Amino acid sequence: MAQPKLHGRAFYESLGSPKYVLAPMVDQSEFAWRLLTRSFLPPELRTSILAYSPMLHARMFADSPKYRAAHFEPLKPPLALPQTPDEAHLKTLMEDDAYLDGNPKIDRPLFVQFCANDPDALFEAAKVVQPYCDAVDLNLGCPQGIAKRGHYGAFLQEDWDTIHKLINTLHTGLAIPVTAKMRVLESRERTLDYAKMLLDAGASIITVHGRQREQKGHNTGLADWSVLRYLRESLPPETVIFANGNILQHDDIQQCLEETKADGIMTAEGNLYDPSIFATPPPVGQEGREYWRGRDGKGGYRVDAVLRRYLDITHQYVFGEDLPMRAPLFLPSHASLEYAAANGNSEQTNGNKRSLEDTTEGERPSKKQRKEEAKQKKKGGKPEKVTNANLVAMQAHCFHILRPLVSKHHNVRDALARSRAGDIEAYENVLTLAEAAVREGLLAYEANPAEFEDAIAEGGEAESAAGVKVPDEESSDEAVRRCKRPYWVCQPYVRPLPKEALEKGSMQLSKKMMKKLEGQQRSGSVKVGEADELAVKAGVAPGGKVEAVGEDVQQEVKLPEQLSEAEKEAVVKVPTEGTKPTKAKKTGSNNVGVVDVLRILGGLFLLNCLLSYFITNDSVLWGWRPWFIRPGVVMRYMQGPIHLTDADLAAYDGSDPTKPIYLALNGTIYDVSAGRRIYGPGGSYNVFAGKDAARGFITGCFAEDGTPDLRGVEWTYVPTDVPEGNQINGRKLTGAEKTAREQVLRGARKQVQDTLVGWSKMFNGEGGKDYFEVGKVAREEGWLEKLPKRELCAPAQKARPKPQDAGQDAGAAYRGGR
Known part of the structure; x- marks a missing residue:
């Protein structure tokens, strides 16, 4: 007899009430990466991490066998994933037929996420995966341009009828629960109504990203945890909420749980740069070879250790082959002699960097060998393109893991850039080079630890480009100092906040924001004390010239850099009376010249461009791109x-x-x-x-x-x-x-x-x-x-x-x- 379908908190508790949630990431949260993330926890605790699959395109998944085979592999080859699995087919499967995705022994709990705008297509795709996962999730948070063109993800959030049909179709038709991942809207009240609609449609769990749809790229900014706390307090207690956003390190998880009162914490980018983010650091003195801790107590997993784990998982599960023989990871102690013997060379790192930089690809083949290989490759025809999601994602994952290292050791960067999907030997070569770079860094730290610790501790109060102190909540410098580690340690990527990006010129204000700022200045009631704040928001130097425009005049007002307390409360206004505009002198002729005609035509053209941008929001030529x-x-x-x-x-x-x-x-x-x-x-x-x-x-x-x-x-x-x-x-x-x-x-x-x-x-x-x-x-x-x-x-x-x-x-x- 089939078990009754669980819903909401009952379903969440049946999974063990996981607090750690690995986010769905396009082409990034595939099986091998999920297994790597769980590997940093003891075996008995690995099911405490709830993982999501990468976002899958529902229609393509339902219609294309090739797409399904490349992105979801629950059954061992040559068993194929049926388009419409039925009970008779499932009864023929044995326990040993389980392969990668959704394997009950190593890849649970697992939610499979789809993007869709067609309830029927979503239902067909969900029926295929429901025997191999614990729930199906609907993506309502993707803010990228492709989601806008495809009308899915965060660009569905105005179409509540369609969203309700998508969720309710799965809720009523599937044997497993449906969940949804959303972003906050323009107001708390609107966000609450949105969340209630998702729950009414049948969502068992909602994941709330604390950023709005527009917050991406350099404008990512900070997630608003207060909105998540507001939802937690406003929704019924049986509602299960996952919080998403602002998770850089392991300690941030507990802080987010305390501030939002969410049931679980989801992280995406924090996990990409440090897949051990859910693991508690080992006690002092029990670091072993994989974990490094400095004299100041700060530490993390070594990038070469993490890369080893990742490649070993790929060897064992994706390629189905024995693990390669490896020497122990290097330690700058008496064990280094054992390491050197195992590698067939003695430690001669005496500050000469050339030996490492010259080793760009290990032993390079001779010119004759390369010619012969090229001839054989040409004779064999073009190699078959690799589409397996676990192999396609490898290069991006390696760049994330090695990000602090490749910025210093360009030979590792170049070797990784030349690697191709499926070429495991190329990635083994990258590992060899990374291990050599880590060995060099560890020896340099042993020789002069202060050099690295001083570089990490450098800084002070954040300052804008104009030298004006910026509050901590408007600067990423404090987060950088908190998260910074030596280059051989996995560490998060701290994005500059929007105001910093404005000051550095890597982001420009939208015309809408510029117009708002100009309107505040023209109103003639810009307080002196607010001028610096406006300047920082606009990405210009505070203390500069601000135009305050009256009805008849335009006059520049120079704001003094130092003001008294009384002046700080003053309001700078440009008088609108007593100053008359200068009238044009009569020339005695009413003829219109060529310059006047060009000026009028130019003005009309400019007005046309402004009207086009106001209406289309992205084009000054009504969509025409000559x-x-x-x-x-x-x-x-x-x-x-x-x-x-x-x-x-x-x-x-x-x-x-x-x-x-x-x-x-x-x-x-x-x-x-x-x-x-x-x-x-x-x-x-x-x-x-x-x-x-x-x-x-x-x-x-x-x-x-x-x-x-x-x-x-x-x-x-x-x-x-x-x-x-x-x-x-x-x-x-x-x-x-x-x-x-x-x-x-x-x-x-x-x-x-x-x-x-x-x-x-x-x-x-x-x-x-x-x-x-x-x-x-x-x-x-x-x-x-x-x-x-x-x-x-x-x-x-x-x-x-x-x-x-x-x-x-x-x-x-x-x-x-x-």
Whole structure:
């Protein structure tokens, strides 16, 4: 008898009430990384970490077997993940058939997260994974541009009806609970109403990110824990809430629990740079080889130790092979002699850095060997592209782990940049170089610890670019000093706060904020004591000139740097009376000159640009992006168009970071390098890169229709009762029926053409991205006839319009309805 479905706090308690939550991260929270994160806890405590899968695209997961195989592997090969698993199929599975994702022995508890805006597609995808996870999560927090274009993530938060349907469909249809991850809205009250809607729809757990949708990149800023505390106090006690945001170190977890009263703490970026963030540091004297602690008591896991763990997990679970033999990690003590003997060399680190920097790739092959390898590689053809999520994510993970080290040891950085997905030997070489760099750092610390400790302790009160002291809550300097460790220790990445980014010039105020600031200054009531604060917000030097504009005059007021207490309470106003504007002298002629005409036209053009930006919020030319203002297009125009065969085009699929990413649409090649995260390896739309997949853009069958063959694709838009041949019900079509059929097909072909035109406009940059046309695909005459004719793919066939959906009953003529 099936167990009853648990909900809310009962479900949370059945998982063991986990306090530590590993966030869903696009292409970053895959199986190997989840296992690495849990490995820092004792075996009996590893289930206390609740982990989320990377965000998966619901429609692609439901429709594409290739996408499912690359991103979710619960069953050992050659067992395939069925599109619609049933009880009969599940009963045939043995305990040993469990593989990676959701393995009950090593990867639980696990929530699988999807992004979606179609309840049916989300339900189909969720049904596939529900036997292999504990819950399904809906992403309502992704703030990136691709989420805006796809209308999912945080850009669904205004569409409450759709969100309610998405959650409620899973709540009523699945055998496991549904959860949701959201961001705070513009006000506490609105956020509370939003959270209540998610819970009413059926969400068992809500994760609340304390930042708004606009807070990303340099504008990330700090998460507002007070809003999370407000939700905790306003929602019923049985509501399970996870808090997300501002977690840099292990100690921050307990502080967040205390301040927000949340049930659990989720972290994303903090975990990426330090996967041991959930682990309690070992006691003093019990550090072992993996954990380093300095004289000041500050410490952390060594980057070479963490990288070893990560590669060992990849060897053992992803490749299914024995672990490589490794020498013990280096310690600057008597054990270093044992280390040197095991590595076949003596310790001769005498300050000469050249030996380390010259070892960029271990023993490099000779020129003759490289030529022979290149010849063999060419003979074997292009290697198969690696799509396994655990392998695609390796380079990014290694850069996160080694971030403090590679900024100092560029040979490690260069070797890592050259590594490719699936090339485990290349990553082993990176580990070798990292171990040598750590050994050098540890010996330098032993020789002169003060040099490193002084560098970490440097600082004082944070100051702005103009030398004015900035409060701690407006500066990241204190966080940097608290988190800073020597380069051989894993440590968080502390982002500069928005005001610091403004002062450094790495971020500019939006025009909306600039207009608000100017309006406050023009009002004539800007208090002297507030001027410096406004200046810091605007990213300019305090004590400078501020324009205070009256009705008839514009006058510059110089604010003194030092003011008395009485003056601090004063208000600087520019008088609006007693000063009259200077009138223009009469010239005795009313003729309008050329300069006047140009001035008027220029003013009208400027007003038009301002109106465009006010309405569109992202364009000053009403969405038009002329080619002459786009550098990439100008360069391509000067170089002339390119002509590539389909085989040549395949080399530009993003697997080689030194080459641009191209895709073709109906014979025209476009450069989409600006969307490398989307079209590059591991991206959601990488299936289109390096090929002409015009057919897939029409049918929506990304995996099987990656071809330029458009023959018969118009049937995607033809009602199901229109016959494909010249017969129906055993008789030939009459002349009138043939005419009606041809009219329907003509309309469908126009729809195909309109769809292709719409995509081509986007790839020409009209969608706001820096995509542009670069040339044409070169094909021999008669190439299309040499290809076998394709049938309409199953999803497109299923999605064909019914007669009542076609505007008019186009098939009536074939059913005797004439």
